[in-house]
Amino acid sequence: MKKTIAIIGGGIGGIVIANKLRNTLPDHVRIMLLEQNKMHTFAASYLWLMVGQRTTDNISMPLNRLVDKGVDTVFEEVKSIDTSANRIKTSAQTISYDYLILSPGADLDRKYLNRSGEGIHDFYTFEGTQKLLEALNEIGSGEIVLAIEAMPYKCPGAPYEAAMLIKDHMNKRGLSGRINVNLYTPEPQPLPVAGPELGNSVSRLLEKKGIRFFPNHRLSEVNPGEKKIGFDNGREQSYDLLIVVPKHNPPAFLANSGLTDESGWVPVDKSTLQTRAENVYAIGDTTSVSIPGKWQNDKPMKLPKAGVFAHGQALVVADLIEAKILGKKTAATFCGDGFCMLEAGEDLAGFAYGDFFAEPNPQVKMKNLGRLWHFGKVLFEKWWLSPAGIRKTLYQNLLLAGGRLLGIPIKL
Ligand SMILES: Cc1cc2nc3c(=O)[nH]c(=O)nc-3n(C[C@H](O)[C@H](O)[C@H](O)COP(=O)(O)OP(=O)(O)OC[C@H]3O[C@@H](n4cnc5c(N)ncnc54)[C@H](O)[C@@H]3O)c2cc1C
Structure with a gap:
């Protein structure tokens, strides 16, 4: 009997699962990918775009070129879902x-977006990153301040990478003694979920580069008139260029779906990614996955929002659905392994790798800075942005x- 598999969101998780399902399931199973944007931009490369190491063309590609021909792409915005009737309204x-x-x-809160005219920037949107590049090329002296508005935010390494790349960019512009780079976060340490050892390694990297780092600082107000920001502990900081990592919100169309918890994100089984509803799975940034045995402020710690997890989860869910449709057995489970190449400027990167579900604590280690890890990240970018064919295979x-x-153990 003809079946339809609908995938909402043609980003990292959606592209991986659509292609994997199309490669393994017969043609009579319809794979439908619903996405609001025709153009895909690779978010991990925004960091390079921000400092002029990529152009906008380098890091974008029409979505239809990234998915297999037999995937039915529907470029419409999803407005709501009804899991009791198996229906999606676009x-x-x-x-x-x-x-x-x-x-x-995740949806990004608009409060601090599109405000480059007031000197407030971001590198979490494609448009914002382009404006930020202009500002980083114009500034001649003063304080660059990067502030994380709220937790959780995607890619827990990104603000730290951004600070190091910006510092490197300023050094290249001959402004090392005239510009300070400051990084404020509500987190107690960098990448808290990965444990104190990794956090200390990243803090040392920041210190070595002369980046001023302020953990446990929650942004409470921005005053663009006076070019000042305030934190909930009473501290104030003046800025010449402000970069905000905006608050992340759960996608609005899920609000009345019955699939979310009190946080608004979608809780799933950590191994199978199954939601509360039958035959409905969730993957990537939209999920809320508790890390076994790990608590912070009386709440379970959550798996970070990162492309590497969206990708790994997509491969597992594809296997589970294939097995159901084809009547096969599968042992596929998502085991919480993840890695991250942490860009540090000067074509160097660190490499963090480990098991986020290990008990009693996630086991995540960081390797020393090296060109190899930077090269690995570039290679991944090239692979991701290549249409199917010889280059992709290479x-x-x-x-x-x-x-x-x-x-x-890389799985692609
Ligand atoms: C600057 C930056 C650097 C990063 N670097 C890394 C990195 O080095 N490593 C890493 O692992 N991760 C990194 N990430 C995080 C990574 O990009 C995300 O975690 C990943 O994209 C999540 O995948 P996803 O499929 O859950 O969501 P997304 O890739 O965000 O895709 C969601 C898609 O759904 C679509 N959509 C949303 N709502 C609707 C709707 N109502 N109707 C139709 N379509 C809709 C959106 O348009 C979007 O295309 C980085 C992120 C940023 C911003």
Whole structure:
């Protein structure tokens, strides 16, 4: 019987699962990918775009070129879902499904976005990053301040990478003695979920680069008139260029779906990514996945929001749905492994790798800075942004071979 698998969100998780399902399931199973934007931009590369190491064309590609031909892309905004009737309402139609995968990521709060005219910038949106590059090329002296508005935010390493790349960019512009880079976060340490050892390694990196780091600082107000920001502990900081990591909100269309918890995100089984509803799975930034045995302020700590997890979860859910449809057995489970190449400027990167579900604590280690890790990140970017064909296969083989050589079980 003809079945329809609907995937909401054509970002990292959505692209991976759509392609994997199309490659393994027969043509009579319809794979439908619902996405509001025709153009895909690779967020991890915004950091390089921000300091002029990429152009906008380098890091964007029409979504239809990144997904296999047999995937049915529908460029419409999803307005609501009804899991009791297996229906999705979009801006243009109502769609019925047999299996549903939610991968709509996170919505960014608009409060501090599109305010470059007031000297407030971001590198979490494609447009914001382009404006930030202009500002970083114009500033001649003073205080660059990067502030994280709220937790959770995607890619827990990104603000730290951004601070180091900006510092490097200022050094290249010959402004090392005239510009200070300051980084404020509500977190007690960098990447708290990965433990104190990794946090200390990142703090030392920041110190070595002369970046002023202020943990436990929650942004409470921005005064663009006086170019000052305030924190809930009473501290104030003046700025010449302000960069805010905006608050992340759960996707609005999920609010009345019955699938969310009190935080608004979608709780899922950590191994199967199954939601409360039958045949409905959620992956990536939209999920709320508790880390076993890990608590902070009486609340379970959550798996970070990162592309590497969206990707790994997509592969697992694809296997589970294939097994159901084809009547096969599968042992696929998401085991919480993840890695991150932490860009530090000067074409160097650190490499953090580990098991986030390990008990009693996640086991995540960071390797010393090296060109190899930077090269690995560039290779991944090339692989991600290549349409199917010779180049994609070449990059894929290089990544897999590199992983084997270094003992890192990469799955693509
Ligand atoms: C600057 C930066 C650097 C990063 N670096 C890294 C890194 O080095 N490593 C890493 O692992 N992660 C990194 N990330 C995080 C990574 O990009 C995200 O975690 C990842 O994209 C999450 O994948 P996803 O599929 O859950 O959501 P997304 O990739 O965000 O995709 C969601 C998609 O859903 C669509 N959508 C949302 N709502 C609707 C709707 N109602 N209707 C239709 N479509 C909708 C959106 O348009 C979007 O295309 C970085 C992020 C940023 C911003």
